[in-house]
Amino acid sequence: MRLRVEYRVGPELRFLANLDMIHAMERALRRARIPYALSEGFNPHIRLSLGTVLPVGLWGEREYFDIELATELAEEEFVKRLNTVCPQGLTATRAIAIKPTSPSIMGLVNAASYAFKAVKADAKTRERISTITEQPELVVASRGKKKNRPKDLKPGIFKIEIKSEAQFDIIEAWVSTGEPVNVRFDELADLLSQFGLAPQQLVDVWRSGNYCRVGNKFYTPMEQVKSP
Amino acid sequence: MQQKIIRDILPRVSKPARYSGDELNSIKKDWDFGGVKMLLAFPDVYEVGMSHLGSKILYGLVNEQTHHLLERCFAPWPDMEAIMREEGIPLYSLENFQPIENFNVIGFSLQYELSLTNVLNMLDLGRIPVLTEDREPQHPIVIGGGPVCANPEPFADFFDALVIGDGEEVILEILNLVEGYRGAPRQDILMQLARLEGVYVPSLYKVEYDSEGHYQSIKPLDKETPRRVRRRVVKSLDSAYFPEKPVVPYLSVVHDRAVLEVMRGCQRGCRFCHAGMVYRPVRERALQTLLEQAEAQIRNTGYDELSLVSLSTLDFSQVKPLVFELVQRYGAEGIGVALPSLRVDQFSVELANEVQKVRKTTLTLAPEAGTQRMRDVINKNVSEEQLLEAVSAAFSSGWNALKLYFMIGLPGERDEDLDGIIDLLIKVKQRGDELARRKVEIRASLACFVPKAHTPFQWRPQDSMAELKEKRHYLSRRRLKGIKLSFHDEATTYLEGAIARGDRRMAQVIHRAWQKGCRFDGWSEHFRFSAWMEAFEECGVDPDIYVTRRRSYDEALPWDIIDVGIDKEFLIQEDELADRGVSSGDCRMEGCNDCGVCPSLEVELQIGEGLDAIKG
Numbered sequence: 111m112r113l114r115v116e117y118r119v120g121p122e123l124r125f126l127a128n129l130d131m132i133h134a135m136e137r138a139l140r141r142a143r144i145p146y147a148l149s150e151g152f153n154p155h156i157r158l159s160l161g162t163v164l165p166v167g168l169w170g171e172r173e174y175f176d177i178e179l180a181t182e183l184a185e186e187e188f189v190k191r192l193n194t195v196c197p198q199g200l201t202a203t204r205a206i207a208i209k210p211t212s213p214s215i216m217g218l219v220n221a222a223s224y225a226f227k228a229v230k231a232d233a234k235t236r237e238r239i240s241t242i243t244e245q246p247e248l249v250v251a252s253r254g255k256k257k258n259r260p261k262d263l264k265p266g267i268f269k270i271e272i273k274s275e276a277q278f279d280i281i282e283a284w285v286s287t288g289e290p291v292n293v294r295f296d297e298l299a300d301l302l303s304q305f306g307l308a309p310q311q312l313v314d315v316w317r318s319g320n321y322c323r324v325g326n327k328f329y330t331p332m333e334q335v336k337s338p
Numbered sequence: 339m340q341q342k343i344i345r346d347i348l349p350r351v352s353k354p355a356r357y358s359g360d361e362l363n364s365i366k367k368d369w370d371f372g373g374v375k376m377l378l379a380f381p382d383v384y385e386v387g388m389s390h391l392g393s394k395i396l397y398g399l400v401n402e403q404t405h406h407l408l409e410r411c412f413a414p415w416p417d418m419e420a421i422m423r424e425e426g427i428p429l430y431s432l433e434n435f436q437p438i439e440n441f442n443v444i445g446f447s448l449q450y451e452l453s454l455t456n457v458l459n460m461l462d463l464g465r466i467p468v469l470t471e472d473r474e475p476q477h478p479i480v481i482g483g484g485p486v487c488a489n490p491e492p493f494a495d496f497f498d499a500l501v502i503g504d505g506e507e508v509i510l511e512i513l514n515l516v517e518g519y520r521g522a523p524r525q526d527i528l529m530q531l532a533r534l535e536g537v538y539v540p541s542l543y544k545v546e547y548d549s550e551g552h553y554q555s556i557k558p559l560d561k562e563t564p565r566r567v568r569r570r571v572v573k574s575l576d577s578a579y580f581p582e583k584p585v586v587p588y589l590s591v592v593h594d595r596a597v598l599e600v601m602r603g604c605q606r607g608c609r610f611c612h613a614g615m616v617y618r619p620v621r622e623r624a625l626q627t628l629l630e631q632a633e634a635q636i637r638n639t640g641y642d643e644l645s646l647v648s649l650s651t652l653d654f655s656q657v658k659p660l661v662f663e664l665v666q667r668y669g670a671e672g673i674g675v676a677l678p679s680l681r682v683d684q685f686s687v688e689l690a691n692e693v694q695k696v697r698k699t700t701l702t703l704a705p706e707a708g709t710q711r712m713r714d715v716i717n718k719n720v721s722e723e724q725l726l727e728a729v730s731a732a733f734s735s736g737w738n739a740l741k742l743y744f745m746i747g748l749p750g751e752r753d754e755d756l757d758g759i760i761d762l763l764i765k766v767k768q769r770g771d772e773l774a775r776r777k778v779e780i781r782a783s784l785a786c787f788v789p790k791a792h793t794p795f796q797w798r799p800q801d802s803m804a805e806l807k808e809k810r811h812y813l814s815r816r817r818l819k820g821i822k823l824s825f826h827d828e829a830t831t832y833l834e835g836a837i838a839r840g841d842r843r844m845a846q847v848i849h850r851a852w853q854k855g856c857r858f859d860g861w862s863e864h865f866r867f868s869a870w871m872e873a874f875e876e877c878g879v880d881p882d883i884y885v886t887r888r889r890s891y892d893e894a895l896p897w898d899i900i901d902v903g904i905d906k907e908f909l910i911q912e913d914e915l916a917d918r919g920v921s922s923g924d925c926r927m928e929g930c931n932d933c934g935v936c937p938s939l940e941v942e943l944q945i946g947e948g949l950d951a952i953k954g
Contacts, residue, residue: 125355133588137641137642140673155672167349197361
């Protein structure tokens with residue numbers, strides 16, 4: 111059977127690279143004695159696919175993986191067993207059974223949301239964000255493969271929302287992670303800084319979700335599947 | 339401080355998970371509890387230190403079984419060091435993020451001569467004076483342990499005390515003593531430490547040199563301090579503590595697997611081998627004990643591989659039943675068994691075949707020398723026939739790549755011995771061409787021999803850099819298809835030799851080299867030999883006195899202060915047998931060779947079948 115699992119990566123694990131996270135998850139699955147399916151061949155490994163790659167330095171509110179099991183296991187039982195052995199900071203929040211033919215998370219996810227928690231320096235955050243959204247182009251130096259090349263983020267930014275707390279603003283941006291442009295969290299931070307939000311004001315950055323965007327709607331990978 | 343490090347510092351360094359702690363099974367005790375606070379400092383990067391078994395044992399022992407606290411700290415990589423110095427962040431522990439100067443005791447694990455500049459650098463980053471004589475009452479007591487301490491003199495000036503032998507035997511005695519003498523003058527604590535068996539307090543001894551500047555003697559300054567420090571050994575490994583819940587790093591480390599220590603010690607008696615002498619005698623664990631430890635390790639870590647470690651695991655009496663049982667119990671879960679060191683024979687290769695879960699990539703064997711004559715000199719009791727049998731077994735069962743370990747610069751080495759290495763490699767390659775299904779790849783690693791203290795070759799001259807270079811050129815002059823040779827660096831070898839058999843004057847050289855910016859000397863990208871040579875020059879110390887000089891049997895040796903339990907007569911006898919090209923046997927098979935360890939340390943050989951019989 112195949113399970114899709116939503117999990118949280120706490121701030122204490124923000125420095126793990128993707129390979130470290132894969133190892134941590136595999137080890138947790140073994141400690142939990144989950145009846146995982148193994149691949150064939152000389153070097154059998156757990157049929158696990160961490161579909162969302164969390165950038166080093168960020169923690170993640172809702173990340174996802176798929177796993178194949180050799181025998182049936184109730185969804186809640188899976189979550190319970192895994193959580194008893196997970197290291198501090200790693201928590202499975204829910205699991206659902208999915209069809210063997212369902213598309214992979216990797217193929218499904220095309221958008222993500224990043225949250226920036228900033229110290230309130232003045233009352234102008236809202237104004238700054240509207241200025242950003244009104245621009246015809248949003249050019250930053252690329253942080254990705256084509257390093258330092260100018261890159262227009264505009265077509266990849268779908269919406270930006272602000273939640274204000276007493277001392278902090280939380281700016282959450284929904285962006286594209288593939289076509290037409292892959293928007294990175296550090297490029298977003300550069301953009302915010304261009305429009306007057308100083309990097310020193312940022313006290314926390316995390317990924318708040320991963321989505322399959324269809325038109326103007328953002329579905330989570332859990333919603334975008336039909337149960338078998 | 340923790341928040342600043344996590345928010346402002348770590349995002350700017352490579353591999354930040356080296357410095358963030360909080361791994362599975364790490365133990366963070368309340369900082370304000372009652373016991374002694376000790377820091378276990380490893381003078382190399384996280385990935386190397388977290389692979390070290392001895393540290394795992396001490397960490398679990400102190401934290402699980404006592405009210406004392408033991409936290410970890412590793413050498414920061416140069417990028418992290420630069421930022422720490424720039425931002426004024428002191429070196430800190432990974433559990434409570436406490437500056438290391440807040441600990442009562444700091445224990446360095448000394449596994450390799452070339453990690454010493456890192457010790458100084460870590461102390462300095464922790465705002466602790468690097469020299470013992472400069473430390474004040476409030477500073478931690480700095481101790482060291484590990485195999486390098488078998489000759490502690492070259493770094494005696496940096497350590498308040500050094501532990502000789504198996505650390506788990508002594509560590510609790512030290513912590514309890516420090517607790518009992520809380521508030522006492524530093525000097526009193528050191529004098530008490532010196533009375534513990536297996537603890538050497540260098541500042542309580544006076545070193546004398548003769549008119550030519552050769553080391554003459556080390557004498558205690560007072561009557562209460564022992565004239566020689568006797569090595570401590572775990573008498574029953576089977577009942578000794580072994581961690582059931584080791585820390586599981588998030589980062590990929592050098593040895594990223596669960597570990598069983600099947601035995602300690604090795605009595606093959608290879609005359610070049612330091613570990614083979616200073617970890618005597620052989621003490622095994624019972625099969626039943628190991629199976630229980632395996633279950634705990636696997637269930638508490640989640641690793642997919644369990645490694646059976648020791649100096650020579652294939653000599654463990656119960657290796658076959660253990661391997662078969664482990665494969666049967668855990669194979670279906672995708673958990674495999676690893677044998678890190680193979681003996682050069684067919685049995686080993688066949689057993690490796692049984693367990694090799696991973697794709698058959700490379701098999702490693704260590705014949706050490708190219709001719710029978712040379713193997714007899716070093717007492718590596720392996721014949722060419724055995725090697726070729728092992729190789730044939732490997733190739734016909736699917737291995738395509740083979741790695742062979744050799745040494746050059748061995749005592750009395752001749753051109754024919756070097757030719758012998760090449761001839762042997764060609765024979766091995768031929769076997770591969772006959773038996774393997776694909777083209778085989780042979781890789782030979784050629785290390786340069788460094789004579790070590792407390793071995794039969796401790797009096798021998800080490801080859802000079804020029805000699806080693808010439809041998810390297812001699813060996814590389816023929817291009818061999820399908821055979822790759824790789825050599826160790828001659829300069830690194832030379833420095834290792836100077837520290838391995840140096841006396842107390844080496845300490846100022848190490849100090850000076852560190853001041854000149856030397857650190858991570860074991861890492862070729864950071865090793866700066868010219869700075870080291872300047873340090874020797876400026877301190878007026880001629881390294882050749884330690885490295886390339888032949889010593890006589892009656893010369894006083896700086897490491898005579900340490901009694902590892904082996905009689906000097908035995909070492910002399912072995913050295914003389916080497917001259918005559920005569921090998922000697924393994925005492926567990928062929929009777930006692932009178933090395934002296936068992937009677938002098940009041941310990942006995944412990945071999946598995948008997949152990950299990952006792953356990954019933």
